[in-house]
Amino acid sequence: MNLLLDLDGTLTDPREGITRCIQHALERLGRPVPAQDELLGCIGPPLHASFEELLDGDGTLAHRAVAFYRERFGEVGLYENVPYPGIADALETLQQRGARLFVATSKPTIYARRIISHFGLEGRLEDVFGSELDGTRTNKVELLAWILERTALDPRCTLMVGDRRHDIAGAIANGVEPIGVTWGYGGHRELLDAGAARLIDRPSQLAALGLSAVGSPRLYKPAAFGDTETQ
The missing domain is CATH 3.40.50.1000 (HAD superfamily/HAD-like)
Incomplete structure (x- = not known):
């Protein structure tokens, strides 16, 4: 299988990292910052779509929000996870x-x-x-x-x-x-x-x-783990 x-x-469970990074992005945009529990619905969907919903459908602003989100997530947020x-x-x-x-x-x-x-x-x-x-x-x-x-x-x-x-x-x-x-x-x-x-x-x-069943034949050869070719 x-x-x-x-x-x-x-x-x-990425609750802390994702919600805190969303809060960070909204704060950087000067927007109201919801409590963490109000942002749980943002865990799972594509990030840009979640920001569009939070920012009244403004795709341009959502793009900026993603950048602000990543400035915290890439250093801290991805490890606020278990x-x-x-x-x-x-x-x-x-x-x-x-x-x-x-x-x-x-x-x-x-x-x-x-x-x-x-x-x-x-x-x-x-x-x-x-x-x-x-x-x-x-x-x-x-x-x-x-x-x-x-x-x-x-x-x-x-x-x-x-x-x-x-x-x-x-x-x-x-x-x-x-x-x-x-x-x-x-x-x-x-x-x-x-x-x-x-x-x-x-x-x-x-x-x-x-x-349930055996898996597919191993025709696929993955790159060495940690290879960042696919990002």
Whole structure:
């Protein structure tokens, strides 16, 4: 079985880093700064889209906000993050059972790789795929299509595991089975309404996903982990 794993809200809890960096960006723009709890809905969707919503649809201002966000996130915010309890063990079990594990995140690859390395998870993952800093592949439909083409994974033997409707939509559009996790930021109703085939409620249940089928042949050869060619 091949598993495409979302990062924020699925493998790690980025609440502190993301919400504080959004607050930083809004403060730099001279805009009202919501409390952290009011910004939880921004965890998961593409960042530019979240800022557009916060800034009354002003795309130009949202672009500036993303730049201000990154000036804090790249130094501090990406480390204000923690793996969910049980995630490392679940990934190890899946790996031992022969599952092929990849990260599929709308976060820029350069940040996603640093987060994965910071928490020592790189040895449990075959590769990490994300967006470009210019916003390319922040849409999960586009991202998953690109991953499947790049890796030659068989969609029929592949699961997408994530906590938001964007993960589910990306999976369905690409013929991949969508699995929702309820410990993140979407919740049961959002995931079911989006079309999740199954929901799992704790990281330990991830290990059972590796029992369904064998993965695709290993035709894909990833670059050395930490290679920043794809950012």
